[in-house]
Amino acid sequence: MKASVLIRPKEGILDPQGQAVEQSLRKLGFAVGHARVGRVVDLDVEASSEDEARASVDEMCRQLLANPLIESFEVTIA
Amino acid sequence: MIAVLQFPGSNDDHDAQWALKALGGDARLVWHAETSLPADTGAVILPGGFSYGDYLRCGAIARFAPVMDAVRAFAADGGLVLGICNGFQILCEAGLLPGVLMPNHSLSFLCRDVALRVERADTPFTSRCEPGQTLVIPVKNGEGAWFVPEEHYAELEANGQIVLRYEENPNGSVHDVAGVCNADGNVMGLMPHPEHAVDPLLGSGDGALILASLLDGVRERTRVAA
Numbered sequence: 531m532k533a534s535v536l537i538r539p540k541e542g543i544l545d546p547q548g549q550a551v552e553q554s555l556r557k558l559g560f561a562v563g564h565a566r567v568g569r570v571v572d573l574d575v576e577a578s579s580e581d582e583a584r585a586s587v588d589e590m591c592r593q594l595l596a597n598p599l600i601e602s603f604e605v606t607i608a
Numbered sequence: 609m610i611a612v613l614q615f616p617g618s619n620d621d622h623d624a625q626w627a628l629k630a631l632g633g634d635a636r637l638v639w640h641a642e643t644s645l646p647a648d649t650g651a652v653i654l655p656g657g658f659s660y661g662d663y664l665r666c667g668a669i670a671r672f673a674p675v676m677d678a679v680r681a682f683a684a685d686g687g688l689v690l691g692i693c694n695g696f697q698i699l700c701e702a703g704l705l706p707g708v709l710m711p712n713h714s715l716s717f718l719c720r721d722v723a724l725r726v727e728r729a730d731t732p733f734t735s736r737c738e739p740g741q742t743l744v745i746p747v748k749n750g751e752g753a754w755f756v757p758e759e760h761y762a763e764l765e766a767n768g769q770i771v772l773r774y775e776e777n778p779n780g781s782v783h784d785v786a787g788v789c790n791a792d793g794n795v796m797g798l799m800p801h802p803e804h805a806v807d808p809l810l811g812s813g814d815g816a817l818i819l820a821s822l823l824d825g826v827r828e829r830t831r832v833a834a
Binding site: 543544546547550594595597599600 | 664665668669672701707708710711712713714715755756757780
């Protein structure tokens with residue numbers, strides 16, 4: 531089963547990388563209000579059901595893929 | 609004996625060992641794949657570097673190294689553990705210290721001397737310092753901005769867990785924090801590198817106060833145990 535995890539800096543957490551991207555886009559002439567940079571982790575998960583895959587990927591996020599202090603995550607199972 | 613851990617990508621392990629030896633201590637390098645610490649371990653140092661290439665988040669992968677279970681048990685037993693730079697990042701990711709280290713707000717890699725104020729001189733890592741003393745010790749990192757949510761910070765401050773503060777904040781760390789300890793006071797992390805400041809010939813000898821405090825702490829505990 532394919533899973534995709536989208537990890538974002540939490541609301542209110544300063545994101546210097548996003549700020550740098552935002553400034554560069556403005557320099558290029560784009561009208562950008564706000565840029566935030568996260569990351570995507572695509573996974574092949576061995577699971578017999580979507581629920582099982584989701585539970586497993588949620589656990590991966592809690593243990594390793596995201597730091598709950600500063601990041602939120604969204605799991606998509608396809 | 610102080611165990612200096614080596615992760616793939618550690619690069620201040622030898623510097624830490626050299627500095628401890630220069631201060632009259634005994635230090636041994638311990639590979640990350642070990643499942644136990646040497647029997648005569650009196651303290652553990654997690655040195656600076658870029659463990660596992662800092663992939664995912666700095667320190668996030670190193671905390672699963674086999675030796676970390678032994679470090680966790682050692683710390684739970686009251687053993688002294690010091691994390692420097694990447695070692696601090698690993699201890700935060702491992703949950704042995706509060707908070708997390710984020711990219712410097714300037715997005716620049718910083719490599720220069722910084723002035724620190726000693727907030728707590730009654731820890732095993734700062735016992736040779738005076739409260740309020742200024743220490744000049746270099747930082748060299750890209751991700752040195754320590755962060756905790758404000759309500760958690762208030763709790764740490766009230767517990768006296770803030771050990772060192774920057775006199776001028778170089779990286780955006782909340783409340784200028786440069787070094788914190790756990791609630792029991794036996795685990796500490798800091799971004800500046802005391803092992804790079806043990807000889808005035810190299811710019812500053814102030815880092816020696818931190819490492820010599822740790823060596824004192826180890827001697828004291830060894831004596832009590834004997």
